[in-house]
Amino acid sequence: MAMLRSLIYTLLQAVITPPYALFTLACFPLPVHRRYRVTYGWTRLMLFMLRTVCGLHYRVIGQENIPDRPSIILSKHQSAWETLALQQIFPPQVWVLKKELLRIPFFGWGLAMTNPIAIDRSAGKAALEQIVEQGRERLREKFWIVVFPEGTRVPPGSKGKYRIGGAWLAAHTGASIVPVAHNAGEFWGKNSFVKNPGVITVSIGKPINPDGIEPAVLIAQVEAWIEAETQRISTRNHQIAPAAPAVASTGEQEK
Template sequence: MAGLRSLIYMLLQAIITPPYALFTLMCFALPPHSRYQVTYGWTRLMLFMLRTICGLRYEVLGRENIPDQPSIILSKHQSAWETLALQQIFPPQVWVLKKELLRIPFFGWGLAMTSPIAIDRSAGKAALEQIVEQGRERLQQNFWIVVFPEGTRIPPGKKGKYRIGGAWLAVHTGALVVPVAHNAGEFWGRNSFIKYPGTITLSIGHPIHPDGIEAGELMAQAEAWIEAETARISRPSHRPIE
């Protein structure tokens, strides 16, 4: 049953995404926040389809930890799910991402309309400088910034190398860091076609203030909380089996 539901979701996504991306491109003249609301409409639709077709829901722990000012989200990355859900849980946001993603037909074109911080990861220090320059600008525009410090989706129970970019941005802008853990990969795995029904748990940690600490120490604090909390909420034995 999960396979059939996943197929229906994929087919509807394939039908909806191209015209919606073209509609989004027609809104390029709008202010950044207005463009964001247009692209967010696609996200809301995908989450609705995941809930009603695939039976994939979520719960949020720690909503009270969301600051009332634009901040930097450092999130665990296990699935495509969090790229959707973070937009519904947090205020308007931009992502730090690989510039190659913007070349993906339709999806990447729409993504480009959200004012992302698209970087060349092979650029080393130049990439960090780009993150700070564009990140400061986005924060001033009242956008939050999402960073997946592991850089790519990591299977449940595994840990990738945490890159310093998000912490570096926080230290150089004074923005709070909000760590986020979840177990989405247990329901929608990396590169997996099947989306198992169930309830994903996403947990938001206490904000970390960057004053007086180095970027490496800040990242270490965030990493320690994210990994410990991910292990705490993990429940692989509860994953529904088709």
């Protein structure tokens, strides 16, 4: 049944995405926040189809930890699902992503309309400078910034190398870091066609004020919390363990 539902979802996605991408491109003259609302419409459709067709729902723990000003989201990356759901959970946002994604027909064209920070990951320090320069601009425009510090989707139970870019951006802009853990990969795995029904758990940690903390220390704190929390909320555990300790913070407190 999950296979059939996934097939229906994929067919609907293939029918909807090309015309929606063309519609999005036609909205280029609009202000950037209005363009975002247009592209977000596609995301809402995809999440609606995942719920109604595939039976894939989600719940959020720690929503009260979302700050009231634009911040930097550092999230676990297991699935394509979180690239959709984070847009529904958090305020308007842009992503730090590899520039190659913008070349994907239709999807990449629509993605480009959201004003992302598209980098060449092999550029080293130049990429970090680009993240800071464009990140400051996006924050001034009242956008949140999403970074997947592992850089690519990682199967449940595994951990990728946490890159320093998001922490570097926070340290150089003063924007808070909001760590996010989830178990989406246990329902919709990397490169998996099948979307299994169930309830994905998303856990939002307390925001971290980066003032006076070195980027390497920041990313280590984020990694420790995300990995511990991802293990805690895993469906592989018969019972959910006590909450992972909050990441050390020198500033903002829980709402």
